[in-house]
Amino acid sequence: MRRTIYLTLAAAIGAALAAPWGAAAALAQEGPVKIGLMGPITGQWASEGQDMLNVVQILADELNASGGINGRKVEIVVGDDGGNPKTATLAAQRLISEGVSAVVGTYGSSVTAAVQDIYDEAGVVQVATGSTSIALSEKGLKLFFRTCPRDDEQGRFLAATVKDLGFKRAAIVHDNTSYAKGLADETRAIFRDSGVEEAFFDAITPGDRDYTATITKIRAADPDVIVFTGYYPEAGLILRQKREMNWDVPMIGGDATNNVALVEGAGEEAAAGYYFVSPPGPGDIKGEKARRLLEAFRIRYDALPSSVWAVLAGDAFGVIAEGMKAAGTDGPAIAEYLHSGLQGYEGLTGPISFNEKGDRIGDVYSLYQVDAAGRFVLK
């Protein structure tokens, strides 16, 4: 007898708990479409995360003003990953329980690596915006995409650029970090196939300030260009010391040297003429769509986004909205559409299509050169 009472009670409680959930689920069909934004809103990369949010919010407002997705409004649900993998897993779980079916973000590769599987298991599409590590799209996750380039694409672009600029004998210098060594190896392999001679290949120690011994040695190898794949502090020192030694050989670097501190460290005279390849800065993106977004951003926030990664978050939002228009709000259906249905979608940073791994097809990199006043000029 007592047992029956308990069972009845349990059933009653269960029903009471289930009722509002059922009602909420029914309402969600009518209410707004929820799209997640995971970004480093706080922490060391906070400026990136806040720009991401601002760009996506502008685009969402525009979309809602012009009718939303198939007549339903879009609501952006923010998950702050703090630039930290541990915080990110909590943020991801929260976004999933809020009922999003697709997520824009995030910025750091290590952060994306920590949440990829969580989204995949929950059937949520993730479109990363600044995570360039190669491994992320090599896991075979069907729901993972990214609008940013992969690290190995940079090597291809760098090697092709050196050849296009007409250089024939390259000295390759890296700094033994996994990023710089990977880029150097990639570039070196392509040089072998494309007929650019390798005059020198070696690694400097970051943090050493005196690179004159290395520069003297490179000079003895007589290259017509130095390819430096490391970071901006060392690039600045090499440029400055190279100039002090009255050696005017051209130098070209990767996107880790895309920082104005390079010019400060080297001095304008020494930095002038330095080339680097990098995704374009926000102010250099061509096309009407990007121009309108940046104008709206300037009006609302009185500045430009500080880097291209926030604009790529706008592209991630764009492809998700496009996928939802075509395939509804079911995660796997959106992913299916992005893989095969979406071809040459006109994004902010150019046409967007995805390959079977979820990587973006096509060039994102551009060539820059430092001018006499120390400005970075798109070539």
Add this chain to the structure above:
Amino acid sequence: MDFFIQQFCNGLTTGGIYALIALGYTMVYGVMKLINFAHGELFTLGAFLGYLLLVTLGLAGAVGPALGLALSIVTVSGLVAAAGHLLERVAYRPLRNSDRLAAVVSALGASIFLQNAIMIVWGSQYRAYSARLLPAVSLDVLGQPIPLIRILVFAAAAALMLLLWLFINRTRTGLAIRAAAIDQGAARLMGIDVSRVIAVVFVIGPALGGLAGLMAGLLYGQINFNMGQLYGLKAFTAAIIGGIGNIQGAMIGGLLLGLLESLGAAYVSVAWKDAITFVVLIMILVVRPTGLLPERVAEKL
């Protein structure tokens, strides 16, 4: 041959800076038998004070490069010496009669404190000395163009070392320092104020380290809050190689380290430069465990 001369000059400049920092380690060790781990941070402090004077306050622009440089040399050495003196009062003097390990831990703590204090004040990003502070002229040395700034830095380092040598060997205070280095107790019995000797050592060592920081800033143009870590380690090694506690040894050790690095990079491999350098240094220590010029030789001088 041209290549060798170039690389030799490259090595001498780096070595000169290592030697100046190494002097600070070796002087403190000679008198107190303590490795002052915060010495690398005093070097960083010198670089940042130079940045404050020459770049933030624009001293060189206001009074001309030569006078600006002279003023900053005086100010930086004075301020870093004051910081070194304060360091000794706060971190080492209270522990003078305690276990040696306690003093070492205190030194490590002071190092971490100073590094983070510099980071909080000046930020964690790289700072740059303008390339226009000094004219970019090269002089001809044995048929090789050597930048003027490198020659000036090496000459200044050599002059400072000569002054120090004269001070230690030709003055009464220098005599007191040498006496305290041999035996503190006996020196005290002879009427030498050992506390004062230690205070003097903690003024000269940091002043030299701070000037080395200013020179590194002028030479390389780029400074950041943890630059003292690597330089401190290299200079400490130089002091050990020369025979820690021995002033001439620190000079020789510093120059040797600089030359080994640049010639190792030149003739073997750039990436393996540090490995080559340290293999040679280990071999030196295997043959002469107390360094090239051990302390005892100095005592007899």
